[in-house]
Amino acid sequence: MELHIYKDAQAVSTAAATLIAARVIGQPDCVLGLATGSTPLATYRRLIELYRSGVVDFSRVTTFNLDEYRGLESAHPQSYHHFMQENLFRHVNVDRERIHIPSGNGDEDAVCRTYEEQLAQAGGIDLQLLGIGRNGHIAFNEPADHFPAATHIVELTASTIEANRRFFDSAEAVPRRAVTMGVGTILRARAILLLAAGADKADAIHAMVHGEITPRCPASALRLHPNTVVLLDEAAAARL
Ligand code: PGA
Numbered sequence: 001m002e003l004h005i006y007k008d009a010q011a012v013s014t015a016a017a018t019l020i021a022a023r024v025i026g027q028p029d030c031v032l033g034l035a036t037g038s039t040p041l042a043t044y045r046r047l048i049e050l051y052r053s054g055v056v057d058f059s060r061v062t063t064f065n066l067d068e069y070r071g072l073e074s075a076h077p078q079s080y081h082h083f084m085q086e087n088l089f090r091h092v093n094v095d096r097e098r099i100h101i102p103s104g105n106g107d108e109d110a111v112c113r114t115y116e117e118q119l120a121q122a123g124g125i126d127l128q129l130l131g132i133g134r135n136g137h138i139a140f141n142e143p144a145d146h147f148p149a150a151t152h153i154v155e156l157t158a159s160t161i162e163a164n165r166r167f168f169d170s171a172e173a174v175p176r177r178a179v180t181m182g183v184g185t186i187l188r189a190r191a192i193l194l195l196a197a198g199a200d201k202a203d204a205i206h207a208m209v210h211g212e213i214t215p216r217c218p219a220s221a222l223r224l225h226p227n228t229v230v231l232l233d234e235a236a237a238a239r240l
Helices: 009-026 041-052 080-087 108-121 158-167 183-187 199-210 218-224
Strands: 002-006 031-034 062-065 067-069 127-130 152-155 177-180 191-196 228-233
Touching: 002 009, 009 031, 009 041, 009 127, 009 191, 009 228, 041 080, 062 108, 067 080, 108 152, 108 177, 183 218, 191 199, 191 218, 199 218, 199 228, 218 228
Parallel strands: 002 228, 031 062, 031 127, 127 191, 191 228
Antiparallel strands: 067 177, 152 177
């Protein structure tokens, strides 16, 4: 695990966008794993700027998102389909046929199985972008007794519902279930880029880097991956 510490969140985003753009320039048909949440937003804005200025071309890129709420229609303003559309896809020239986000609806087993099949057909993920939850979760893989191997359905924890309620009218409106890539799915990516900024991530970053490798801190599994780069601001790195 390679760590880089930057002065602030803006520098983290610039570094992340630079690494992603470099990947797309060097491998125009790469498969990118993408994330939602507040952390990658500024990275997506920088990638849009790089696209608009003609630096990067997404026309041959394939994308797979980490997760989606269950029970929200794609058009729901808080669905991750909508998030990706609004914050990245509609601003760049990604081929709509090459965008993959697990479905928030339909038969759960079929959704999970289909997603893993699509990942395999695409040849796996070249570069996976990740955030980290305050409890050490990655995607919707919450602290648990085992590392989930593949795309699966999860019940969200109280802390994740609380963290996400700011986007909904009330805590009751936050979906209780989600579909997510497993920790195993994420570890199969050939390269991983994890971003974290802010003091509220400092404990999770400390546990990921220095704690035991345990499913109680899902992000700790990234230490088993041979090519993980972590970009932090000083606040998130404060406990290292
Ligand atoms: P955040 O979420 O980027 O909104 O902090 C990260 C995560 O929960 O994975």
